[in-house]
Amino acid sequence: MSSRPIRALVLAATAVLAATSLTACGSDDEPAAGGGATTEAATIRLGYFPNITHAPALIGVSKGFLQESLGTTKLDAKTFNAGPAAIEALFSDAIDATYIGPNPAINGWAQSKGEGLKIIAGSTSAGAGLVVKPGINAVADLKGKKIATPQLGNTQDVALRAWLKQNGLNADQQGGGDVSVLPQDNATALQAFSQGAIDGAWVPEPFFSRLQLDAGGKVLLNEKDLWPGGQFVTTHLIVSQKFLTEHPETVKKLLQGHLKSLDFVKNSNAEAQTAANAQIEALSGKPLKPEVLSTAFQNLTYTADPIASSLFTSAQHAQDVGLLKPVDLKGIYHLGPLNELLKAAGQPEVSDAAA
Structure with missing residues (x-):
């Protein structure tokens, strides 16, 4: 994702929000918006981990980017230490969306027979x-x-x-x-x-x-x-299908805040490191050492691209070693809202292709 000023991204995203409703992105598996008028949620409960691989979430919460984009919808952020716990919370209606790694998302998709979640954006690669x-x-x-x-x-x-x-x-x-x-x-x-x-x-x-x-x-x-180009998904953003269907506008605003966080990392990297580390300290009681923080940031790439091809490969790897039964991942992505925001901001759209 190319670097652009935050203000330009916000204005473009806001224009899309005002002018469009949730649309599909070339897939019959995209959830519909419910057939009638939908309302924005009063609250969105968002999961994330106190880990540097979740830096866009750490920054989005601490700098207020997510709440600012959500407007009147209250952000209720909750932390988890493991993917399975976050998936369990999503499926028990304890949260509505979460930042999470690829394999827990794959397992959740399989567990719910393709009805429990959608991947709506990438967040972190490599590391x-x-x-x-x-x-x-x-x-x-x-x-x-x-x-x-x-x-x-x-x-x-x-x-x-x-x-x-x-x-x-x-x-x-x-x-x-x-x-x-x-x-x-x-x-x-x-x-x-x-x-x-x-x-x-x-x-x-x-x-x-x-x-x-x-x-x-x-x-x-x-x-x-x-991995090709050294890129593979480490963290992405998922949402429950129920919440996506009922509150598509809120999901798009969540994505708008997510893009603000990614833009901040690209344009203000040193400040982004400080903000992420401060939030880690607030959540865990202990910040990362400066040399660890700097090295880790260099090894990670923060991107809205979910690098879908690597997800399909990871699923095949899990099957090959006997940790996952064969699963059809068709429809696991819902990238229409993200691509609308990216296109409006003059940035490249992302793909859900397996290869």
Whole structure:
């Protein structure tokens, strides 16, 4: 997404909001607007994580971009520490939308048989990989080693298992096989690596940087090297289909605020880092160290493009390693409102194509 002044984006987006209603973007799977007049929601309950991979949400909340765009609709922001918990909250009507990683969204789509959610925008790309002890120099050296991932079946866990399989190594779900994969939360993995209890970890930022800077690990593989152009979805924005159908105007205004946050990152990167870190501190009680923050931001790309092709590939990887039954992802994206806003602002539209 090209960089443009915030004011131009806001004016263009506002014009679209005033002149158009929610329209489909070339897909029969787009939800209708209910057939009659729709109303804007009194409140939208939005989930996000206190993590640098959710920087657009952190900034959107702390700088007021989201609330400003929502107008009279109240923003009720809630934090989560794991994708499955956020999906559960979405499906139990505890939240209406959330920033989330790709694999939880895929699992939620499968669980709801394509009726529970829609992906409405990208947010973050890249920023994950495998950090190991200095003595490990090649994938073959991982045989017999213990490698952590954040959670069984999560985005990084699937990436590691698929990569191992592609390189002739197996890892079962019980921690056995050629490589012992041990799902554990990122903070635990950092401590375990520092103490020598594990040999490496495939993790997202900021732990990808922290394992190097704080624990003396080295990068065996930056995941971006596995993807075309180094881009793959790390975080995107989803909404419940029920809320989307009932309040399409509110969803579009949420997207308007999301684009303001992305624009702020592009045009005021240093200030964006400070704002994101301040919100992390407010939520968790501890900010990231300056060197970790800077390194993590360099490894991440913040973009409205959901990089749809990487989602379809990730789903295939999960199937290949036995963590996902075959699922038809047709219709998981609803990019019409986002593309209207991008087009009005003179920015490139994004695609939901699988390749």
